[in-house]
Amino acid sequence: MSPRPPAAGPARPRRTPGRPTRDSADQRSHLLDCAIACFVMRGIGATSLRAIATQAHVTPALLHYYFGDKEQLLAAIVEERLMPALTLVRAPVAEAGEDVAELVAGFVNGMGEAIDRHPWLPSLWVREVLCEGGALRDVMFSRVAPQLPLMLAQRFAQAQAAGRLNPDLDPRLLVISLVGLTLFPAAGAPIWRRVFNADDIDGKALRAHTTALLDRGLQMPPGPPDLQEPEASR
Amino acid sequence: MSPRPPAAGPARPRRTPGRPTRDSADQRSHLLDCAIACFVMRGIGATSLRAIATQAHVTPALLHYYFGDKEQLLAAIVEERLMPALTLVRAPVAEAGEDVAELVAGFVNGMGEAIDRHPWLPSLWVREVLCEGGALRDVMFSRVAPQLPLMLAQRFAQAQAAGRLNPDLDPRLLVISLVGLTLFPAAGAPIWRRVFNADDIDGKALRAHTTALLDRGLQMPPGPPDLQEPEASR
Numbered sequence: 001m002s003p004r005p006p007a008a009g010p011a012r013p014r015r016t017p018g019r020p021t022r023d024s025a026d027q028r029s030h031l032l033d034c035a036i037a038c039f040v041m042r043g044i045g046a047t048s049l050r051a052i053a054t055q056a057h058v059t060p061a062l063l064h065y066y067f068g069d070k071e072q073l074l075a076a077i078v079e080e081r082l083m084p085a086l087t088l089v090r091a092p093v094a095e096a097g098e099d100v101a102e103l104v105a106g107f108v109n110g111m112g113e114a115i116d117r118h119p120w121l122p123s124l125w126v127r128e129v130l131c132e133g134g135a136l137r138d139v140m141f142s143r144v145a146p147q148l149p150l151m152l153a154q155r156f157a158q159a160q161a162a163g164r165l166n167p168d169l170d171p172r173l174l175v176i177s178l179v180g181l182t183l184f185p186a187a188g189a190p191i192w193r194r195v196f197n198a199d200d201i202d203g204k205a206l207r208a209h210t211t212a213l214l215d216r217g218l219q220m221p222p223g224p225p226d227l228q229e230p231e232a233s234r
Numbered sequence: 235m236s237p238r239p240p241a242a243g244p245a246r247p248r249r250t251p252g253r254p255t256r257d258s259a260d261q262r263s264h265l266l267d268c269a270i271a272c273f274v275m276r277g278i279g280a281t282s283l284r285a286i287a288t289q290a291h292v293t294p295a296l297l298h299y300y301f302g303d304k305e306q307l308l309a310a311i312v313e314e315r316l317m318p319a320l321t322l323v324r325a326p327v328a329e330a331g332e333d334v335a336e337l338v339a340g341f342v343n344g345m346g347e348a349i350d351r352h353p354w355l356p357s358l359w360v361r362e363v364l365c366e367g368g369a370l371r372d373v374m375f376s377r378v379a380p381q382l383p384l385m386l387a388q389r390f391a392q393a394q395a396a397g398r399l400n401p402d403l404d405p406r407l408l409v410i411s412l413v414g415l416t417l418f419p420a421a422g423a424p425i426w427r428r429v430f431n432a433d434d435i436d437g438k439a440l441r442a443h444t445t446a447l448l449d450r451g452l453q454m455p456p457g458p459p460d461l462q463e464p465e466a467s468r
Contacts, residue, residue, distance in 0.1 A: 129425065131365065132274065165452060166451070172430040173439075174447070184414040185410050188410060196383070205404065215451050216450060218400055
């Protein structure tokens with residue numbers, strides 16, 4: 001597809017294409033935001049370029065000018081939004097030393113930051129990876145898996161072999177546990193906030209809870225024996 | 235709506251309606267199974283009665299005879315399939331004593347049994363509760379929440395007040411953690427089995443991992459000091 005002159009939407013003055021200007025970069029970025037919002041709300045499969053154009057208050061021709069077809073738009077979202085968001089998780093994990101606590105803190109805090117900066121991440125993941133038939137499952141297998149889950153499972157297996165990790169855990173399932181304790185609670189937040197009337201719990205409180213659970217499980221912290229009840233030390 | 239004579243599908247001999255026979259109860263149950271399969275695959279919103287009839291090899295009129303419209307069919311699934319499945323989780327939790335380990339084991343094992351018996355449960359939950367706009371969110375708030383999450387959070391809060399639970403945990407978030415360590419990994423199993431080439435991990439292995447993590451977190455078990463590395467005792 002060769003680029004066509006942009007048909008500027010009602011919100012923008014008409015202009016001819018040329019070198020990307022600051023303005024056109026902003027508009028492209030805005031269109032990616034609108035596409036993500038539509039994909040999160042209705043699903044990638046059910047969203048047309050026309051629906052995204054409506055959401056963005058531009059013509060479908062402008063979307064076509066910037067991205068080509070829907071498949072190319074999705075590829076742009078993966079390259080320019082999804083993978084950079086995951087780098088926020090991957091970088092602190094890759095940089096962590098051999099200590100398991102440091103590795104896990106890197107994941108938990110990195111995921112927290114990725115979600116804070118990109119609030120669409122949990123919903124998009126639920127709809128397009130976790131749901132059967134999700135449009136990003138292949139991206140998960142081909143792009144994300146080698147960079148994050150497989151690398152993390154390998155680090156856990158090494159730590160376990162060296163006696164630095166609870167030997168009753170499965171290193172692969174521990175990766176899934178971490179996702180279930182970070183990305184899943186973020187995706188379910190609208191539900192549990194309402195169920196528990198829990199607007200007092202913010203991202204920081206969630207991370208503190210998660211870290212406490214991963215650190216020593218359900219048990220009471222070590223302390224003088226006379227302060228602990230018998231049930232607490234199984 | 236008044237019941238109409240059933241228009242038997244191609245797989246069944248033509249007959250007139252009357253008292254429910256064993257055969258008609260079986261057929262009704264088969265239709266519920268087919269409806270759930272369609273709902274899991276394509277979503278409740280995107281599934282027509284006609285699509286369910288096609289899946290079940292019956293006419294839409296027969297579905298209409300048994301259930302009325304789609305809304306009534308969904309209500310039947312909630313009453314006859316979803317709530318009974320959740321009873322498998324709720325019962326062992328309600329029967330557990332004050333010990334937190336017993337309470338948590340009741341949830342983990344009950345959820346495991348519910349998923350084993352009703353393999354559609356995790357996928358339906360992801361698509362219709364966790365996804366924005368899911369058709370079962372209201373059922374979650376009105377029916378499920380009081381019976382399970384709220385009851386469980388209250389039990390955890392009592393245990394924590396009595397000093398029988400890690401004081402750094404949030405009793406409400408602990409309920410979400412348990413869902414994230416049981417129902418979420420079941421929903422994501424097709425993904426992580428492929429990512430990790432992990433067909434060796436069955437439901438029992440998953441529960442053993444989860445119990446170990448909840449029991450004492452990432453740390454090494456208590457043992458003679460000379461067997462533990464310094465990093466393991468943070």
